[in-house]
Amino acid sequence: MVEFTLDGARVSAPEGELLVHAAARHGTFIPTLCHDEKLDPYGGCRMCLVDLEGAPRPVPACAQRVREGMVVSTNGETGALRRTLTEMLLAEHLSPNPGGRPNELTDLAEELGAQAPFLLPDAAREPYEDRNRLMGYDPGACILCNRCVRYTQEVMQCSALVFEGRGAEARVVPTHGHSWLDTECELCGGCLSVCPTGAIHEQFLGGSPAGHERALRKTKTTCTFCGVGCQIDLNVDPETKRIVKVTSDPSYVSNEGNLCVKGRFAFNFVHHPDRLTRPLVRGDDGKLHPASWDEALSLAAAGMNGVKERHGAQSIGLLASARLTNEENYLLQKLARGVIGTNSIHSCEAT
Amino acid sequence: MGRGASTNSIPEIEDCRFLLVIGSNTTEAHPVLALRMKKAVRKGAMLVVCDPRKIWLTKIAKRHLQLRPGSDVWLINAMMHVIFAEGLQDDAYIAEHTEGVEMVREIVSRYTPEAAEAVTGVPAEDIRATAREYASERHAAIFYTLGITEHACAVDNIWSLSNLVLATGHLGYESTGLNALRGQNNVQGLNDSGANPAYYPGYQAAEDPEVLRKFSEAWGGVELTETPGYRLDQILSGLYDGRVKALYLVGENPGHTEPNAKHAAEGFEQLEFLVAQDLFLNELTEKYADVVFPASSFAEKDGTFTNTERRINRVRAGVPCPGEARVDRDIVVSFARALGADWPEYPDAESVWNEFADLSPNWNGVRYDRLQETGLQWPCVDRDDPGTRFLHAPRPARPNGRGKLWPVEYQPPIELPDAEYPLTLSTGRTLYHYNSATMTMREAGITDKQEDPFFEISVEDASALGLSEGDWARLVSRRGDLEARARISDRVYPGLVWMALHFAQAKVNWLTHDVGDPLIGTPEYKVSAVRVERASR
Numbered sequence: 001m002v003e004f005t006l007d008g009a010r011v012s013a014p015e016g017e018l019l020v021h022a023a024a025r026h027g028t029f030i031p032t033l034c035h036d037e038k039l040d041p042y043g044g045c046r047m048c049l050v051d052l053e054g055a056p057r058p059v060p061a062c063a064q065r066v067r068e069g070m071v072v073s074t075n076g077e078t079g080a081l082r083r084t085l086t087e088m089l090l091a092e093h094l095s096p097n098p099g100g101r102p103n104e105l106t107d108l109a110e111e112l113g114a115q116a117p118f119l120l121p122d123a124a125r126e127p128y129e130d131r132n133r134l135m136g137y138d139p140g141a142c143i144l145c146n147r148c149v150r151y152t153q154e155v156m157q158c159s160a161l162v163f164e165g166r167g168a169e170a171r172v173v174p175t176h177g178h179s180w181l182d183t184e185c186e187l188c189g190g191c192l193s194v195c196p197t198g199a200i201h202e203q204f205l206g207g208s209p210a211g212h213e214r215a216l217r218k219t220k221t222t223c224t225f226c227g228v229g230c231q232i233d234l235n236v237d238p239e240t241k242r243i244v245k246v247t248s249d250p251s252y253v254s255n256e257g258n259l260c261v262k263g264r265f266a267f268n269f270v271h272h273p274d275r276l277t278r279p280l281v282r283g284d285d286g287k288l289h290p291a292s293w294d295e296a297l298s299l300a301a302a303g304m305n306g307v308k309e310r311h312g313a314q315s316i317g318l319l320a321s322a323r324l325t326n327e328e329n330y331l332l333q334k335l336a337r338g339v340i341g342t343n344s345i346h347s348c349e350a351t
Numbered sequence: 352m353g354r355g356a357s358t359n360s361i362p363e364i365e366d367c368r369f370l371l372v373i374g375s376n377t378t379e380a381h382p383v384l385a386l387r388m389k390k391a392v393r394k395g396a397m398l399v400v401c402d403p404r405k406i407w408l409t410k411i412a413k414r415h416l417q418l419r420p421g422s423d424v425w426l427i428n429a430m431m432h433v434i435f436a437e438g439l440q441d442d443a444y445i446a447e448h449t450e451g452v453e454m455v456r457e458i459v460s461r462y463t464p465e466a467a468e469a470v471t472g473v474p475a476e477d478i479r480a481t482a483r484e485y486a487s488e489r490h491a492a493i494f495y496t497l498g499i500t501e502h503a504c505a506v507d508n509i510w511s512l513s514n515l516v517l518a519t520g521h522l523g524y525e526s527t528g529l530n531a532l533r534g535q536n537n538v539q540g541l542n543d544s545g546a547n548p549a550y551y552p553g554y555q556a557a558e559d560p561e562v563l564r565k566f567s568e569a570w571g572g573v574e575l576t577e578t579p580g581y582r583l584d585q586i587l588s589g590l591y592d593g594r595v596k597a598l599y600l601v602g603e604n605p606g607h608t609e610p611n612a613k614h615a616a617e618g619f620e621q622l623e624f625l626v627a628q629d630l631f632l633n634e635l636t637e638k639y640a641d642v643v644f645p646a647s648s649f650a651e652k653d654g655t656f657t658n659t660e661r662r663i664n665r666v667r668a669g670v671p672c673p674g675e676a677r678v679d680r681d682i683v684v685s686f687a688r689a690l691g692a693d694w695p696e697y698p699d700a701e702s703v704w705n706e707f708a709d710l711s712p713n714w715n716g717v718r719y720d721r722l723q724e725t726g727l728q729w730p731c732v733d734r735d736d737p738g739t740r741f742l743h744a745p746r747p748a749r750p751n752g753r754g755k756l757w758p759v760e761y762q763p764p765i766e767l768p769d770a771e772y773p774l775t776l777s778t779g780r781t782l783y784h785y786n787s788a789t790m791t792m793r794e795a796g797i798t799d800k801q802e803d804p805f806f807e808i809s810v811e812d813a814s815a816l817g818l819s820e821g822d823w824a825r826l827v828s829r830r831g832d833l834e835a836r837a838r839i840s841d842r843v844y845p846g847l848v849w850m851a852l853h854f855a856q857a858k859v860n861w862l863t864h865d866v867g868d869p870l871i872g873t874p875e876y877k878v879s880a881v882r883v884e885r886a887s888r
Contacts, residue, residue, distance in 0.1 A: 134796040157389045157411060181800050186782055188382065203796070219669035222656045224649035225785050227533030228361065228384045229658025229726075234650055234669035241670050243650060253725045254361045254658060260382035262785060266797055267650065269790040270670065274631050276645035277674025288632075288643060293675065293685070300642040301689035303624040307597035310623075314578055317586040317595045320546035321602030322535035324679055325654025325666055327703035329537075329544040330552055331683040332601060336580075337566070338573045339692040343548045343557050343580025344595070347541055348603050 002068040007075055013066045020048055020061040028074055031082060031108050033089075033196050034145035035062035037250060038257070039154050045145050047085055047108070050074045083112045090116035092123040092168070093197070094140035101198025105143060122168045132180040133203055134187055134265050139171040142199035148172055148191035155258065160185035172200070187261040193247070202245050202265075216244055223263045224323065230255035230263050243267045304340065313341035320347045356539060358528030358742045359492060360660045360728065365390040366526040369484055369491035373401040373512070374423065374498020374877075378408055379782040381496075381532050384659070388494075397488070399481050401426060401473075402498065403777060404807070404849060405842045414477055417844060420777045421502055421764035421878045422471040427511035428761070429467035429475075430482040431459040434518060439486035444520030448746050451756040455514050458758040470761070472844075486519045490526040497534060497779070501876040505868040507759040517754040523744035533659035535786075536649070540657030543714070543729070544707060548580030553711025569710055571693060584865070584872035590618030597624040599686075601679070602646065606635035607787035608852065610867075610874035611830045612860035628682060631789050634855075644686075645676035652678040654700040655722065657729075661739070663717050664726040764878035765866045768846070772828060772880035774812065776862060777849050779877075784853035792855070804835040804854035808883065811845040813837055816883055823886040826850070828879055831861035834886050848883060852876075 003012045006023060013022035018041060020030050034045040043063035050061045053071035058078045086109050093116070096106050109115065125139035144163070149172060152160040160183050164173045175183045192200040216235040223230040231252035235245045246264050250257035279296030280288040291299075307316060318336045320329050336345040364370075364387035377385040385408070392398050392411045400408045401416040401423075409415040418426050434440050435456050445452050464475035471478075485491050493516060499508045512529055521527045533539045545552035555562040563575045581589055587609060589595030598619075606616035619625065619639040627636040628644040636643055649656075651672045657663050672678060677685075680700060687694050697703050701719045708714045713730035721727055721734075728738040747754035768775055783801040784791040791797055806826060808818065818824055818837045825834050826848070835850060835857050843849050850859045862881055867874040 131799075132796065133799055154393070155386055155389070157393070186378075186382065187797070187800060217669075219667050220665075221649065221667045221669060222536070222658075222664040224536050224656075224790075226381050227535055227538060227659035228381050229536065229656060229660075229662060229664050230383050231664065236669050243670060254660065254662060254664075255383045256386075258383050258386050261783060261797060261800075262791060263383070266785070266791050266794045268795075269630070269793045270648045270650045271673070272631075272793045274793065275673050275676065276629065276631060276643065277676055278645060279675070280632075280640070280643040280645075282641045288637065288640070293677075296642050296644065297685055297689040300626045300644075300686060301691075303641055304597055304599070304626065304690060307624050311596045313576065315594065315596040316598070317581060317589065318546075318599045319583070319586070319601060319603045319605070320541060322538040322541045323602040323649070324537065324541070325652065325700065326537065326540040326544045326657060326663070326707065327654045327700045328601075328679045328683060329541050329546040330703055330707045331680060331687075331697075332599075333545040333547075333552065334570065335599075335683055335687045335690075335692070337551075337575055338570045339687050339690050341574075341576050343576060343578065344586060345546050345580060346548055346583040346586060347538075347546055348583060348605055348608050 002066055004066055004068065004070040004072065006072050016065050018062060019050070019064040019066055019072065022066050023061060023072075023074065030061045030074055031111075032062050033104060033108070033143060034147060036147050036151075036194050038194070039147065039150045042146065042150065045085070045143070047082055049078050049081055051076050051078045083114045086112055086114040087117055089143050090114065091118060091120050093143065094119065094123060095138050096141070101195070101201050103141075103198055104196035120168065125169060125171050128171065128173060130174070130180050132187070135180060135189060135192055135200060136203045137172060137200050139199070141197045142171060143197055144170055144172075145196060147194040147196065148200055151190045151194050152185075155190060156186065156188065158184040158186065161191060187265065188259060189261070189264040190258060193257065193259070204244065218247075223259075225260075225262045225266070228254060230259055232259065232263060234267070242271050308340065314344065316340050316342055316344065318345040320345060322347065356661050356742070357530040357532070357659050358522065359526065359530055360740045361387060363526040363741070364388055364492070365394060367391050367490050367492045368396050368526070369488040370396055370398045371401065371481070371485055371491070371493045372398065372408055373493065373495050375494050375496035375532055376402065376404070376406045376408075376498075376779060377494065377496075377532065378406070380534060380780050381659075382782060384532060397484060399484070403843070403847055414481065416473045416477055416481065418471040418473050420775055420847070421504070422761070423499060423502075423508045424504060424511050424759055424761040425462060425467045425470045426473060426478065427515055428459045428462035428759070429464045429478050430485070431455065431515055431518060432462045433464060433479050433482035434486045435459060437483070439483065440518045441520030445518060448520070448753055449517045449756055450751075450753045452518065454758040455518070455756045458760065485515075491519070491521050492527050492530060493521075494530045494532055496532045498877060500873055502873070502878065503765050503866055503868050503875040504762045505873045506870050507762065510757045510759045513754070514756045514759070517747075517756050522747065522754070523741065525741060528741060528743075531659070536658075537656040539659060539661065540655065540663070543657055548582055552707050553713055555711070566710065569706070582872045584867055584874070587615050587618060590621050593621070596622065598622055599626045599628075600636070601628045604633050604635065604787040604789065606633065607855065607858055608860065609865070610860055610863040610876060611865035612858050613831055614865065628679065633787070633789065644682050645674070646682060647672045647676055647678040652680070652700070654680070655704060661728045662726040663722060663729065665719070665722045765875055766864050766878065766880045768880045772882050773846075774881050774883060775847050776826070776828065776859075776879045776881040777847065777877045778852055778859050778863065779849065781851045781853065784851065786852065788853040788855065791853070804833070804850075804857035805838045806835045806848050806850040807838050807840060807843045808848050809843050809845045810839055810841065812848070812883070813839040816885060818885065823888045825884045825886045826862060826881050827884065828862035828864075828881045830864060833857040833859070833861055834888070848881065
């Protein structure tokens with residue numbers, strides 16, 4: 001642990017902790033835009049500048065590690081710079097809400113009372129179209145914080161996205177100007193999960209919920225694909241009762257807010273028109289026909305009991321599934337053993 | 352070692368100093384877990400990948416041991432050979448915590464790295480170097496998946512890895528151990544909760560009279576059979592020989608996922624009665640089911656899944672079931688009642704969980720009110736137990752406290768290439784789809800990336816056949832044939848082709864054979880013999 005002075009108060013923090021985190025633990029919230037705990041310190045947006053005694057110029061709290069005896073001031077003149085910096089970003093920021101995602105820049109502007117003094121005449125960057133149908137990018141909302149590109153490089157360790165152009169023309173593009181579908185990109189959507197302004201955002205095949213972002217109801221649950229057990233939030237439109245998107249949170253233990261392409265984007269099967277919505281029973285014509293639950297259950301029971309009477313319980317097998325919950329699998333083996341009278345319950349996941 | 356589960360936890364991976372990934376294409380099958388491996392490498396860990404294919408992880412690996420499919424026992428025994436020959440084993444751990452080391456030491460003395468090179472194709476020096484690095488790093492962990500278990504010698508493969516871990520004492524503390532990465536969301540929980548012919552819930556043996564007495568009492572005095580149940584492979588072969596006459600099939604698609612799948616599907620013809628419960632109809636249920644119950648997806652139900660690190664996580668309903676579909680819990684309870692059972696009310700998933708946890712000692716402390724934020728890792732024996740991050744501490748979890756080493760000899764795969772079928776076919780998954788892909792093939796944004804069936808073939812084999820990238824070709828085995836597009840790359844070596852199992856119109860399991868492990872019946876999806884022909888289209 002080291003001790004240092006933060007806005008006149010003596011505080012302590014583990015040696016090597018980033019100043020922005022140490023300050024937050026002591027109740028001093030220094031705004032950031034380019035910072036992400038998943039990524040290496042970057043210090044790009046300068047929103048977190050603080051005064052450090054003895055330093056020739058203000059330093060970014062997101063890239064400064066705490067040191068014994070350092071004297072930090074977050075509320076001096078430098079703090080006022082934040083409003084100016086925010087206004088400069090707003091002057092280039094044409095699309096406040098693409099894809100309906102939350103926007104950390106406009107939130108910050110509201111907090112600081114900052115407004116765009118004017119819009120820069122050359123602020124409109126060349127729009128970017130991509131033939132993938134999962135993610136979109138709106139250069140007009142991009143503040144070039146580099147979180148997306150750093151995510152691909154540091155977390156995914158692939159070269160999916162790069163900066164292109166300079167100055168007012170700069171924007172983020174898939175490597176070599178290919179489509180997202182043709183680069184190393186694995187379509188995990190990690191780039192959009194770290195984007196502070198929603199410049200990279202989900203595309204919504206089932207219609208855009210733009211503007212309703214904050215009205216979506218989140219349900220925390222466990223992903224249904226592989227065995228990692230990523231914790232996810234189903235974002236459900238309360239009116240249509242459909243999943244609009246899937247998000248996660250860095251605080252979730254097993255996956256730290258990261259997801260893969262399936263976890264983030266493969267939820268539309270839930271609402272697919274091919275879903276079975278009524279019980280089916282096979283008719284005399286050899287085809288399956290809709291039936292009531294009572295009818296289907298009593299037919300199923302009669303069929304099973306008939307086989308049991310003719311051939312014994314051992315002639316009945318059950319195949320359970322890793323798709324099911326623990327509770328459902330427990331009930332299935334209870335049904336096999338305690339009701340039908342056989343131990344023949346297994347699954348296709350014998351491995 | 353005494354537990355069928357990963358020994359260590361996902362967050363610990365990033366602090367491993369040495370990672371041996373064998374038979375696991377982690378970035379595609381467990382992409383988010385692979386991020387921890389990437390992080391470990393970024394923090395300076397050494398990664399060695401053992402895989403017949405040049406998978407993504409080889410890009411950041413220090414070394415790729417490109418072994419031939421099915422030669423794992425040779426590779427691991429040769430590593431053990433080096434460890435014993437150079438005195439790198441952990442003698443103190445062996446003496447205090449293991450048994451059976453002498454027989455293993457004797458057998459591996461015959462598995463020299465030079466002889467291993469001839470069988471596995473891995474240079475002897477690479478085997479030596481890997482053995483030394485693994486043995487001398489304290490935080491060394493092994494990760495494996497179906498590349499180890501989908502063989503006729505599955506049990507031998509796992510024994511050989513377990514021997515390696517025990518001989519080096521890499522067990523019972525952080526960032527080490529032997530970690531089976533579970534392929535499906537709840538395959539761990541499926542076994543934990545007793546959907547297994549050999550075990551009642553909580554791995555309590557189905558042949559133990561004491562267990563039967565306990566469950567009979569808990570379930571209202573029902574009589575419980577002592578007759579051993581059939582495993583999956585026995586159920587499927589039972590369709591043919593008439594031992595199995597009726598089946599209750601829940602959320603499974605064996606006409607796609609089973610080896611020699613056409614044969615498996617045709618067995619359903621013989622059934623007298625089939626009840627199916629699923630989200631979608633598939634070819635099998637459409638043709639053979641007598642009754643189909645419309646079931647619920649994960650997004651529509653409450654309950655728990657258990658992940659690969661034994662963590663019990665909550666599942667929570669976010670949307671209602673479509674139409675008259677019902678949550679599976681309600682369906683099973685209604686079906687039990689229709690069959691005449693006098694079951695208690697199960698008003699919610701928690702009431703079912705509590706019954707399971709009351710009966711299963713290692714889950715006894717896991718209760719819903721403790722699962723709100725982060726879940727709990729079993730074993731967790733009472734409410735004060737914080738759960739278990741890593742197993743086998745301070746000693747292996749066998750009754751006598753000693754991990755058992757067991758000598759294994761190499762058995763060649765069942766079907767090796769020959770003049771008529773000159774190529775080895777191995778199978779697996781891709782990042783973009785999931786098993787029989789009834790879910791992911793319904794995602795337009797994902798099929799944009801990968802829709803047509805494809806197989807991987809080496810540059811050498813492709814040019815000998817006159818195949819160009821993207822050409823359609825026919826793959827033929829003794830069981831069947833299919834057409835897929837050629838993807839030509841150096842991911843596979845000459846003589847090996849690889850295909851994913853996801854494609855309904857070209858099911859790779861039409862090609863695979865169904866001779867599995869003699870003890871546990873796991874099929875040898877990873878090695879079949881095929882030939883490739885140019886297709887006319």
